[in-house]
Amino acid sequence: MSNILVGVTGGIACYKIPTLCRRLRDKGHDVKVIMTESASKFVTPLTFESVTHNMVYIDDFKENEEPDNIYHIDLVKWADVFVIAPATANTIAKIATGIADNLLTSAVLAKPAEKPLIIVPSMNSIMYESIQNKKNLYRLSNEYGYNIVDPVVGNLACQDVGVGKLPEPEFLADTVHEKIISAGDYKDINFLVTAGATKEFIDPVRYITNRSSGKMGLAFCDIIKRKSGTLKLICSDSIKTDYNAVFVCSAEELFEKVKAYVENTDILIMTAAVADYRAAKYSDNKIKKSDSNIFLELTKNPDILKELTSYKRKQQVFVGFAAESENLQKNAMKKLMEKKLDMIVANDISRRDIGFDSSENEVTVFFADGRVINIDKASKQKIAEIILEYAVEIYRNKKKIS
Numbered sequence: 001m002s003n004i005l006v007g008v009t010g011g012i013a014c015y016k017i018p019t020l021c022r023r024l025r026d027k028g029h030d031v032k033v034i035m036t037e038s039a040s041k042f043v044t045p046l047t048f049e050s051v052t053h054n055m056v057y058i059d060d061f062k063e064n065e066e067p068d069n070i071y072h073i074d075l076v077k078w079a080d081v082f083v084i085a086p087a088t089a090n091t092i093a094k095i096a097t098g099i100a101d102n103l104l105t106s107a108v109l110a111k112p113a114e115k116p117l118i119i120v121p122s123m124n125s126i127m128y129e130s131i132q133n134k135k136n137l138y139r140l141s142n143e144y145g146y147n148i149v150d151p152v153v154g155n156l157a158c159q160d161v162g163v164g165k166l167p168e169p170e171f172l173a174d175t176v177h178e179k180i181i182s183a184g185d186y187k188d189i190n191f192l193v194t195a196g197a198t199k200e201f202i203d204p205v206r207y208i209t210n211r212s213s214g215k216m217g218l219a220f221c222d223i224i225k226r227k228s229g230t231l232k233l234i235c236s237d238s239i240k241t242d243y244n245a246v247f248v249c250s251a252e253e254l255f256e257k258v259k260a261y262v263e264n265t266d267i268l269i270m271t272a273a274v275a276d277y278r279a280a281k282y283s284d285n286k287i288k289k290s291d292s293n294i295f296l297e298l299t300k301n302p303d304i305l306k307e308l309t310s311y312k313r314k315q316q317v318f319v320g321f322a323a324e325s326e327n328l329q330k331n332a333m334k335k336l337m338e339k340k341l342d343m344i345v346a347n348d349i350s351r352r353d354i355g356f357d358s359s360e361n362e363v364t365v366f367f368a369d370g371r372v373i374n375i376d377k378a379s380k381q382k383i384a385e386i387i388l389e390y391a392v393e394i395y396r397n398k399k400k401i402s
Ligand SMILES: Cc1cc2nc3c(=O)[nH]c(=O)nc-3n(C[C@H](O)[C@H](O)[C@H](O)COP(=O)(O)O)c2cc1C
Pocket: 008, 009, 010, 011, 012, 013, 036, 037, 038, 039, 087, 088, 089, 090, 091, 122, 123, 124, 127
């Protein structure tokens, strides 16, 4: 049994949502409902209270029966899955821009990243096809990684025929239920994720680093957690995260930590951008400015993935990343072979719209068995989700064989 939070906004399809709540309860789930003020004009809170056997939440500010609670925080903490159905064009636009002016939109912003949000738009077909609405939905899906369930074509309440109709409650209940089942998909797998840029100190105040933000690695963590995998995250000390991470600074420190944790790992996702070189000599004191040029000698850092080849067990799956500005395929394939990886994810860093510090990416994945797949531009969460599916498939096949 899971906890499902249903957000209801002011669309004509509201009348279908009590049935959705019933179907979810029939499947054994506990259901709580947040309504917008507009939604409460279409269906009364009493209807939802009757079908869910829980109180209905509309207003964050009203004197509530549970004074210790802050609803927009507590409800998303309680929920395993958050579904918004129907989602009006208005609420979709608010979510796309981060507006939090009612309980429902505030709850969306307060939702921990690893919890799935399913959004089911429903409206008149001209509204649905409007550029504004299309752009907003694109953003929700591709930039924020939310799950959109497309409306279907049919007779609309406004007597038009077109796209915009809410799918039937039975179909929606199955969709939500499947999401919950797949949430446990990785519960038998130990993941080790590295993320962010290493820092190589030259003196106590200066260091060499790179542009990696760690967002790709954190996107992997979100999906692993969402699917109940066991996660160990080793990341740069400049990354802010709620995950219980081991923080490191230099490539050597990262290597030490990876060596310590890799034994107990089934799938290693090595997104950290590791400096190839460090200062040959660290100065204990701040290097003073002088009139002449100074030369910095660099020495090679360990190539972590290459070094790890001697630690790798047959059943383990290692996924590497290659940020390339030229000869993407050739360089990625070389790394894949040399480092005995199962998969390498290559991205073209010469493009400004994707990659470093962006919330989107577009990658090519090369596999040890010769397969090559392209993943079109999408949110880093979507990309992480696809890559993990491949990595887990390889891991499960290896386990079957051994
Ligand atoms: C009779 C009626 C039906 C409506 N149906 C829809 C609808 O299906 N989808 C939609 O996006 N907006 C619909 N609207 C407009 C929304 O109710 C309106 O944009 C409202 O501000 C939405 O508020 P909310 O997003 O906070 O729930 C309808 C309005 C009325 C009066």
